[in-house]
Amino acid sequence: MNVIEYINSFMPLSDETVDELSAKARTQDLPKNFLLQKEGEICNRTFYVEKGLVRWYYINRDGKNITDSFGVENSFVTAFDSFFQRRPSRYFIETLEDSTITSITYDDLEETFEKFPEVQKLSRLILIQILEQVLDKNVALQFHNAQERYEFITEKHPDLLQRVSLGHIASFLGITQETLSRIRAKK
């Protein structure tokens, strides 16, 4: 599903808006391990994953690589701490598979907001989705042990278990990969 089809599936837009967005969007086929965003940079694009998989992560004080979340097909991803506020980001965003990514720049999006207010609504709806995901993960991590965290991902994101390395899953769940491997072995 391309980005226009996806948007239409939950909030139909006028033809004019679709034309405008289509004209401004850029679609790219990117290889595995391509960096869409680097720490320290102001993120200038919001990405839509048409095909493939991305993850966003940061480097913590100990130099460890912590996966904050994944973006599967039909997800919007950006450096949420940077794109809107125009501040340097703490996040990296990278593809984990060969991916087809559509994106739009901050300026183009802002321009579209002004011209077509319905895009404000669209953006609001997408933000709500993202906020929900993030809160879900919060609940899953806080005061849940390693076993329960693993169950969270098997229930909510079983597809990821097939596609993502153990190390990335572990850091997403806030546990070490050794611990995750042992949990998996028990079943």
Next chain:
Amino acid sequence: MNVIEYINSFMPLSDETVDELSAKARTQDLPKNFLLQKEGEICNRTFYVEKGLVRWYYINRDGKNITDSFGVENSFVTAFDSFFQRRPSRYFIETLEDSTITSITYDDLEETFEKFPEVQKLSRLILIQILEQVLDKNVALQFHNAQERYEFITEKHPDLLQRVSLGHIASFLGITQETLSRIRAKK
């Protein structure tokens, strides 16, 4: 600062929009420990904290009371898993101090969205703020030990330490109150 003044401070609205919102908003003085929202109910209002303090929390599998976050003066709070999607919430929201709370219902807000599109933008900006807070907390919790979590709150929300009980702070940070008490004693 009342809600209109606060909104005006970061996104000035037209007089018509202000009038509409003012007409639809309800302001209440509520005592400490008043429940604004109960688990299992569809949250029908978004709240603005003009004065006082609220927390939102949920009950986990073990029956423990987990503080997800606080809303200080000039914050918007709602059951984010419920208000927008019209689904039963897992959250409770309660006042922790005598508070002045302004709120608007879902239907009134939706109506205002339709009449005055600039409110869509306002809502989007508020959602971005909230998303940032939540992500910040994610980063603070994931792979940080109890000491570091405590530092997060002393740096980002020092005011809360004076106003909120140790137990609530501890559950917000994902640690037990005994552990938090010991950390505090060391300094």
Next chain:
DNA sequence: AGTGTTTTTTGATTTAAATCAAATACGATT
């Protein structure tokens, strides 16, 4: 197929924080 690289598993040990339990301090109310 064979070699090198990365990922995952397994084992032994340590450690931070949870748990359990009790004492102390604090606050509100009469």
Next chain:
DNA sequence: AATCGTATTTGATTTAAATCAAAAAACACT
């Protein structure tokens, strides 16, 4: 001021998961 209830601190013990280390398995490339 005395009492009751709640919140916080302190202590002893247990435990889950991290760490350290190395082997095994999976994958990628020539």
